Amino acid sequence: MSRLFRAVIMGPPGSGKGTISERIARGFGLQHLSSGDFLRENIASNTEAGVLAKTYIEKGLLVPDHVMTRLLLPRLEEMTCHSWLLDGFPRTLAQAEALNSSCELDLVISLNIPLETLKERLSHRWIHQASGRVYNMCFNPPRVQGVDDITGEPLIQQDDDKPEALVARLRHYKDVAKPVIDVYKAKGILHTFSDTDTDRIWPYISSLLSAKIPTDIADAQRASTH
Numbered sequence: 001m002s003r004l005f006r007a008v009i010m011g012p013p014g015s016g017k018g019t020i021s022e023r024i025a026r027g028f029g030l031q032h033l034s035s036g037d038f039l040r041e042n043i044a045s046n047t048e049a050g051v052l053a054k055t056y057i058e059k060g061l062l063v064p065d066h067v068m069t070r071l072l073l074p075r076l077e078e079m080t081c082h083s084w085l086l087d088g089f090p091r092t093l094a095q096a097e098a099l100n101s102s103c104e105l106d107l108v109i110s111l112n113i114p115l116e117t118l119k120e121r122l123s124h125r126w127i128h129q130a131s132g133r134v135y136n137m138c139f140n141p142p143r144v145q146g147v148d149d150i151t152g153e154p155l156i157q158q159d160d161d162k163p164e165a166l167v168a169r170l171r172h173y174k175d176v177a178k179p180v181i182d183v184y185k186a187k188g189i190l191h192t193f194s195d196t197d198t199d200r201i202w203p204y205i206s207s208l209l210s211a212k213i214p215t216d217i218a219d220a221q222r223a224s225t226h
C-alpha cells in the first residue's frame with residue numbers, strides 16, 4: 001500500500017477553506033473531510049450530536065471539544081487507507097491534541113484573510129444544503145440566481161453567516177486558533193497564506209502540495225478517485 005498523506009486546512013469562517021479544499025481534492029486526489037459539512041449532516045439527520053451542535057452553531061459558537069472529537073475521530077479511523085485533507089478541524093488546542101494523538105499530520109495550511117474580506121464574502125455566500133455546494137454572488141455565482149447548478153434546488157444562506165452570528169464566530173476563531181497555529185508552527189509543518197483573493201493564493205498552495213505530496217501518492221489517489 002502506498003504511503004498516505006494527511007493534511008489540515010484552517011482559517012476563519014469565510015477564508016476559503018472549502019473553496020481551496022475542493023481544488024486540492026480535484027487536483028491532488030486527497031479526500032476532503034469538512035467538519036462543518038459533517039456537522040450539518042448530523043443536524044439534518046437529527047442525531048444526538050447534531051441536535052446538541054445546532055444549539056451552539058446558531059449562536060455562532062464552537063461546538064464543545066468532546067462533541068467534535070467524538071464525531072470526527074471515529075470518522076478518521078474509517079479513513080486509514082486514504083490520504084485526506086481535514087477542513088475546519090482541529091479548531092481548538094484540545095481538538096489538535098486529540099488529533100495529534102491519533103494520527104501524524106504531514107502539512108497544515110493556514111489562511112490569514114482580512115476581517116472585512118471575510119464579512120464581504122459571507123454576506124454573499126449561498127449554499128445548496130443537501131450537497132454542501134458553495135456559491136458566491138460575486139466570486140462563483142450559480143448559473144441561475146438562487147438555485148443549485150446541478151439539482152436546480154433552492155440555495156440558502158446559513159444562519160451562522162448572518163452578520164449577528166458572524167462577529168461572534170470571527171472573534172472566537174481568533175482566540176482559539178492561535179495556540180493551534182503555534183503547535184503546528186513548532187512541528188515545522190505550518191504554511192500560512194495571506195491575501196484577499198483565493199485565485200491569487202491558489203498557485204502557491206498548488207506548488208507547495210506538488211512539492212510535498214510524493215507523486216506515487218498523488219497518482220494513486222487520483223486513480224482511486226476517478
Ligand SMILES: Nc1nc2c(ncn2[C@@H]2O[C@H](COP(=O)(O)OP(=O)(O)OP(=O)(O)O)[C@@H](O)[C@H]2O)c(=O)[nH]1
Pocket residue numbers: 011012013014015016017018019020036088121122124125126134135136138139140196197198199
Ligand atoms: N469574492 C470572493 N469570494 C470568495 C473567494 N474565495 C472564496 N470565496 C467565497 O467566499 C465564501 C466563503 O468561502 P468558503 O470556501 O466557503 O470559506 P470557508 O473557510 O470554508 O468558510 P466556513 O465554511 O464558514 O468556515 C464562499 O461563498 C466562496 O464562494 C475570493 O477569492 N473572492
Ligand SMILES: Nc1ccn([C@@H]2O[C@H](COP(=O)(O)O)[C@@H](O)[C@H]2O)c(=O)n1
Pocket residue numbers: 013035036037039056057060061062063064068087088089090091160169
Ligand atoms: N471544529 C469545528 C468545526 C465547526 N464548528 C461549528 O460548525 C460551524 C460551521 O463550520 P464551518 O467549517 O462550515 O464554518 C462553525 O461556525 C462552528 O459553529 C465547530 O464548532 N467546531
